[in-house]
Amino acid sequence: MVAVVQPRFGVWAVVYGSWGPFDHPDDPVDATWERNRALIVEADRLGFDSTLIAQHVVNPFGDELDQLETWTSAAALAALTERIEIIAAIKPYLVHPVVLAKQAQQIQQISGGRFGLNLVNAWFKPELERAGIPFAEHDERYGYGSEWLSVVRGLFSGERTSFQGKHFQVEGYRLRPTGTPPTVYVGGESEPARALVAAQADVWFVNGQPRENVARLLADVAARPRTGDPVRYGLSAFVVARETDAEAEAELARLWELAEAGKARWEALVADADPKAVMFQTFAKYPHIGTNGGTAAGLVGSYDTVARRIREWADLGIETFMLQFQPFEAEMRRFAGQVIPRVRELVPSRG
Structure with a gap:
């Protein structure tokens, strides 16, 4: 039986400027540092537990x-906030693991132990290819990422690290100062992704999709051999919450109308994605607003409905909910004020 813990709630930093339709009249595209700073500082004040800063060098929507x-x-x-966990995504081909491990340790110190890294397999081909970085085949990228993460985790230990692999050769490297290692999040749902999760992840981020899909994925990873603590689970979701289910469905319909105007941008992004990326195969089956499965996670409805569905996800084993909204700031405040208290009533604190 899955032990239900109090859900943790995170917000996606608006690294693209928007996580929903680009033509929303109340949410103009704005990916500036100023907006993101204000948003995450407010999320910290509102009591959100985490923020995820996705990684791209160029915006995949253009x-x-x-x-x-x-x-x-x-x-x-990390320096501007007080309690919220800062999770930074990383594509292994972009930064050598020795350099990245040092950066991660430093941010862990700046934050006072509130840092995590999210290893993701690159899917946006032009980002690498136009920089002259070869875009390897899907499974080869996971092989590279597995070696990369092995080096990083070794360096996080504070011990001298040596590694001899296909992609990396490290001899007696040691980083100081050290401390509590950052939490390692891993994304991806393919077979090599699940193998990497079972072997090296602290937390697995799953894309929003129907519960029966997620239940199968979690059971698969839980059944794999593992050393150390069990894998913990996170879920991506786009929230549309209102006073009533009917109001929420009406707002979702409006978002779909707005999304139609930006359909060409989404189609261009998909055209530049690796066709072997499982998440895009899943997305094609379950239309949604937002990225990474978005509204396919089912967090659309009245405040009570959304809280109940979060409880159902928690019963399944989901601990961390990484959330998107639109317009982001206003809906984030709504969620903090209306939904989180209801969830806390449904999922009592342990002890």
């Missing part, structure tokens, strides 16, 4: 659009 840089922003946010 390189004429702004794109927030992940790791410099993570360091700054």
Whole structure:
């Protein structure tokens, strides 16, 4: 039986400027540092537990659009916030593991132990190819990422690290100062992704999709051999919460109308994605607003409905909910004020 814990709630930093339709009249595209700083500082004050800063060098919806840089922003946010966990995504091909491990340790110190890194397999081909970085085949990228993470985790230990692999050769490397290692989050749902999760992840981020899909994925990973503590689970979701179910469904319908105007941008993004990326195969089956499964997670409805569905996800084993909204700031406040208290009543604190 799954032990139900109090859910943790996170927010996606608006690194693209928007997580929903680009033409929303109340949420103009704005990926500036100023907006993200204000948003995450407020999320910290409102009691959100985490923020995820996705990583791209250029905006996959169009390189004429702004794109927030992940790791410099993570360091700054670590210094500006008090309690919220800062999770920075990383694509292994972009930064050598020795350099990245040092950066992660430093942000962990700046934050006072509130830092995590989210290893993700690159899917946006132009980002690498236009920089002259080869875009390897899907499974080969996971092989690279597995070696990369092995080096990083070794360095996090504070011990001298040596590693001899296909992609990396490290001899007696040691980083100081050290401390509590950052939490390692891993994304991806393919077979090699699940193998990597079972072997090295602290937390697995799953994309929003029907519960029966997620139940199968969690059972698969839980059944794999593992050393150390069990894997913990997170879920991505786009929330539309209102006083009544009918009001929420009406708002979702409005978002779909707005999304139609930006359909060409989404189709262009998909055209530049790796067709072997499982998440895009899943997305094609379950239309949604938002990225990473968004509204396919089912968090659309009245405040009570959304709280109840979160409880159902928690019963399944989901601990961390990484959330998107639109317009982001206003809906984030609504969620904090109306939904989180209801969830706390449904899922009592342990002890």
